[in-house]
Amino acid sequence: MEGNMTNLTESGSQAVPLPGVGSIVSRFFYTREVPYAIALVRMIICSVCMIIMGPRWFACRELFSVDGATTPIAIGYSMPNWLPEFNGTIVAGLATLMMICLFTSAVGWRTRTSLTIAAILFTYFSCLDSVSTMTKYMVISTHVLFLLSFSSCGKIWSVDAWLRWQHSTDSQPEMGETWCRRCLQLLMCSFYFGAAFTKMHTPTFFSGEQLTYWMMTELTIDHPLGYVIAMYPPLIVAMGYITIVWEIAFPLLVWRDPGRTVMLIIGVLFHVMTYFTLGLDMFPPVCFALYLTFYGDRDYQAVGRWFARRLQPALRFVSQFRMPNLSIRYPQSLVSRSSFGLFAVFLLTGTAAGIGLEHSLDRYGQRRAEGRYALTPLDHDVADRMLAPLAPTRESDKLFAFDIGTFLIGDYVGDRCREFWPGQTIVAQCSFVPPHEDMMVECNLRDADDRLVERFSHVAPREVFNCNYRFPITVTSEPGPHSLVIKIAGQEVARKSIRIHNPALAAR
């Protein structure tokens, strides 16, 4: 079949045979290689999943059981929940089983079984808590666990591989097909491509507003750099454009060097910045793990040789010490049977211990010496404030920022400054907090005695989030301290001090 599909193309006068589509696809998905990449992915992703699920294990009764408050993903789609829900004890057992299987997957003990159990339970628990567990990096993790459970990722760097090595005469690492690595690569490509679509559908992404508000949220982990960068909207707009270009280019350029190196380096920088500016802690390691799939076994072998050369002196030093040979070669059948038996015992005892531990933690304080918890009465003042009718929005709360400079870039003030000379134009920009009504917004230039020197008024319709006012500084402008004042509905909401320099007038 592959022979039949072989095409011919003209290259000058010479006909060059092209491989058929079937053979290209076959080579892409079924080339055999040492599965270094997916073994690393297995170890990293399972460890990250354990870190994610660790704190949730302590609250599993509350998050995932009928003895708590599950928030199934189906509710968000106005559909009935189709997932079975269990009581707290069973959930504690399942959550413990998931944690154990994530661990055994990471170390590669009964890898396929471990990964299958981990993938099912991880997806199940994610779907049961859409509010505080299900996120996009959880979705990526479920894809990875699902694909790995079918793969040969346990053939190297695993307990399984070590046990096999015990009775193998071949010192070469085992090989597997590349299809899992390819699917993970394509997952990453589709993920970035889809993310680019989202941004295209979100006009406020390109104006920088979405990212600015995200950088200023307190809903993610502490990210002080985000607040600083939120002060520079032109930078955010530029970063937004770079991001979308990179996301679209990624699936096209990541397959071969030098595009691969460039795309992955930008990716690493991008995700590191999402940690520092947006407070995303688990997203970066999940993506970094998948970046490893863009390297084949030869790349890893080259890296291994490089390290071996660098570490040679240290290895020579270590080899001076005679180490006892600790490897004991057991019969194959005994190793296989005991491994499965031990694995089953490990799962059972671990799960039982987990159930016991969770019970003793007494999440709801039902067995406390002082009795069950009681609801705390609200302070009267607090209750009155909370339950009062909605207070009218203060005019000052409709203003997001007030910046002054001399030019705009990306629709934002490019140079924040307070000193101005003749020939320059003061650009005063006020940004609003959406949603807001149609507003009359006024900008006053006032002198040192607070006398009105100049005034501009604009209507700011509800769809407008920025308003700009320009005050040209001429040779007749009075020098000295001034102030720019923003008024909404006639009420002063912001004021900024500036200084106008005019040497010609000052000399008189």
Added chain:
Amino acid sequence: MRWIKHLLIGTYLLALSAGIVDHGLKFGTNSHPLMYFIVWDMYCGWSAHECRIHLVAEGESGTHYEVLPPPWGDFAPFGTVGRQHYDTVHNSIHRMGLNVLKQTDHEPIVRLKVIEESWPKKYNLPEHLWAARFEEPREPQSYFWNSEVFDGEGKIINSVPVYLTQLYNQAIGSNPRLAADARKHQSFIAINPAHRRAAFAGHADAISQPQAGPPGNSN
């Protein structure tokens, strides 16, 4: 075995492609929870307001109690903020509240009230950055908005738009001609209290709302 691998790879790539196409064409992206697994729609729903959700219970005596955060402590899934604050569309807040009622001692509860507390995000700026950007003192004010009321068993009694939609409706409603036009319709009684939201929130789609499914915690 090879055909099983073909099938697996083919199905998987088809699913990824379907997600991309659906998302690109905005077709059926919220049709089924499984779409969440193949549609990569991060970055939705970040507004200019920071919002916290309080659940207040009213006892038979008229006393109000704090239900969330629960007395045994908050579960903070992505930082330091409690779980209930991520339920931005209030789909599950009453379930969390009912669980707290089930696990605690209290007088009979007649009402559960969902209170949104919001403030502009500019007040989240640390002091030194505020001082660099504003000459005015930092005087944050929270706005409280009672968006839902449930009875003691979790049945919905009243539901109005969430705070952001309410702000948008107010902005629209400040146009007298539009407000007069909006009154020119046939009156009806919404039998299901949940449908009252639809009667009040005709403009909800027009503004940036969190999409269906899990909230915009796209991390």
